[in-house]
Amino acid sequence: MPHPRSSLVRAALLAASCCFGAPSFAQEGNAASSCLPTQGSLSLLGCRLQAQLGPAARGASVAVLELKSDRPLPNQEALRERLRGAVERALGQSAEPRKLRVELTVEKAGGALRVSADLRRSFGLWQRLRRDKPKSEAHAFVEVPLDAELRTLIPPPPLVVTETLKVKAPERGVVALACGPFGPDGGQELVVVSRSFVRAGRIQRRAFVERVRVPWSALSPVAPTPLREPLASAEIMADGTLRVGSSDRRDGLTLDHELNVKERYEGLVPVPGSTCAPRRLFGLSAEPVPCTARAAAAGSDAGAVDALAGAAGAWLGRALGTGTLVSGARRQALPTERVGAQLALGDADSDGKTELLFSADTLQADKDRLTLVTLGDDKTALRFEVPAPGITALAICQRREGPGMATLVAAVSDELWLLR
DSSP, X not given: OOOOOOOOOOGGGHHHHSSOSSOOSOOOXXXXXXXXXXXXXXXHHHHHHHHHHOGGGTXXXXXXXXXXXXXXOSOHHHHHHHHHHHHHHHHOOOSSOOOEEEEEEEEEETTEEEEEEEXXXXXXXXXXXXXXXXXXXXXXXXXXXXXXXXXXXXXXXXXXXXXXXXXXXXXXXXXXXXXXXXXXXXOEEEEEEESSEEEEEEEETTEEEEEEEEEGGGTOOBOSSOOSSXXXXXXXXXXXXXXXXXXXXXXXXXXXXXXXXXXEEETEEEETTTEXXXXXXXXXXXXXXXXXXXXXXXXXXXXXXXXXXXXXXXXXXXXXXXXXXXXXXXXOOOOOXXXXXXXXXXXXXXXXXXXXXXXXXXXXXXXXXXXXXXXXXXXXXXXXXXXXXXXEEEEEOSSOOSSSOOXXXXXXXXXXXXXX
């Protein structure tokens, strides 16, 4: 397989090149609280629009006026019809004919579908002759992720690197990264964890612009027996909090978007995927436990791991001493070769399949490399490899923004690399 090309992204494309721009998910009111994500994205879209437009929109007809996409769509008409039908079903029927219409403006951007809706009343003949434009009686905006149903109409992007942005890291020795909706405005941010600090910010004008920072000394006491090489984790949760931990520190933590402590997990390191790992003498337990569990004294290193990654309730670890992968997820094929100590899991192309990003199993920094594979039930598909000397942390951004794959973030020596 040929290696993907890699280049510095132009400054003019920086804002769109990664996950650190303005917020992309609307903050919706309490009226839509009964709309559950488990309904599926189209049903969720209709439910939330109906909740925002209110009872006045009941029985209205629906029209899709505009459909824009950052990538070509193979069947726009089918997508228009699915959207129209989902919203009409959510609005329901009226006991009497009504001259109301909900007009939709739709944009497919990255891994999401954004829909604006206006409720308008049909004009009579005189208003039409005067070419008056009906006023909007109600407005709504909803954004939903691309789920399996929508992906049948919106194909995923190819998993290739077309641009690489390298910026100076806020300090050397980054030990964990997380990328997702963490800002107070709902925007996607980058969390950078070192042995000394936890930071959150965005990439702007070819630099990491820090929004908030807190020293580890203000968060947790030093661990009774720190490891020589720290094992650390960071995960942005669905509720906008941050779970973070380090073998240097006694407590795993849940932090709010201002990095204030909300919960402590003494003797445990949070595992991405919503569990925690007890300490071992030279690693972490390969049997994660609920974070509410009481940590036992560090036991034998039998079955321990020296790296953990997780997503959506599943996790992978690197077996201590062998460098091979162990899985706590449903049965799936794993790379058979030895992997490095930096791992990240995520869905990089919004196709519902999990990607694993990992470093090389080497002690020579100049021979390190990034490898991305897609995990399957019966085989692992290699997507690409990129030389990257001295990787110390990895992350796959939770949101895909732009026409390509989700941004991959790597701490490489004293730099942060953003690959798309």
